[in-house]
Amino acid sequence: MMRPVYHPAGTDEALGIALVELQAGRWRPTRDLLAATGARWALRTARTQVLAVTAARSDVVGVWLAEEPESYDAQVMRARVSVERALRAHHQRHASAAAIEEEARHAALMAAHREPRDPVPWVCLLALAQVDVHQVRREHRDGSTEPMMPTGPWGLLHGVSQRDPYNREAFHRVFQFMLAREAPPAASLAAVFDFGRWVASWSPAGSPLLLLPLYALVEQSRRQSLQDRADPLWRRQWAEAPTIRYTLNAFHHWFRQPDTTPHSVTDLHHLAYGLWAAHQFVEAAEVFTALGPYAAREPWASVHDNPNLPDGGETLLLRARREAMSFARTHAPGATSPG
Structure with missing residues (x-):
């Protein structure tokens, strides 16, 4: 009988190697992996997300930044890690959740300013939308071009799409935002059904967004x-x-x-x-x-x-x-x- 293997890197062997090193506090393989990934935005988005989950448990990215303060990849990983910690603090209802969220937002904005072509900082901002369940921030209550969609972080999603059309994580973050926002459970579930069907209706062949329904x-x-x-x-x-x-x-x-x-x-x-x-x-x-x-x-x-x-x-x-x-x-x- 097959013994299931649960590993965050999945079939991405290069990412799996970097994760092992990152868990041990060694950041250079992560730096080399991101350099090799380059501007393959879908792969870069997926890899930085997985790396951040591991890096958020330690100060390994802080050590990297201290040694290479001008490294953009270190800066974007700081944004990734900060967002991961903000989401955890929100779900755990931590007393400092608001301050942690603000720190994450600042790190993402700094990275977006440093490298305007990279969709990852915009994905970071989009991920933080699910923390704003009351849609207090203006950018979380934009109107959609699709009339059946509720207000949401559509401008942030557009920002990602300009840099990487059909970015998988970006659309899943909107999906999570819809589930988290303050609305009757039936309404939020109806919204994600509508959203999934709508996105799948125009996603091109080869896109994982076809799975949203x-x-x-x-x-x-x-x-x-x-x-x-x-x-x-x-x-x-x-x-x-x-x-x-x-x-x-x-x-x-x-x-x-x-x-x-x-x-x-x-x-x-x-x-x-x-x-x-x-x-x-x-x-x-x-x-x-x-x-x-x-x-x-x-x-x-x-x-x-x-x-x-x-x-x-x-x-x-x-x-x-x-x-x-x-x-x-x-x-x-x-x-x-x-x-």
């Missing part, structure tokens, strides 16, 4: 499980329109498209779950094969229906993988039937 549906399941209102028929809708259409569209026009940027492991697991739940076992097996041993907590933790199992999400993941791979062995094109 799947994320919205998983959020619905997560909220139901928190309220102990699991719907026994919930999984059935994955095999029905329009959900199956979104799932297969993401499979054919994102997963199967050539791409030199490593896919997000969490994105791949959302796709694998959607295909398995829709009984598209051959396609699900193809995604599981691409994942290898790499696992993600979501969506499995939000969609399993056995609250008595502490590892119910992993149990469902292994079951889905086993069923998909077993089916594909005899039903995939070119497979040899037993006997």
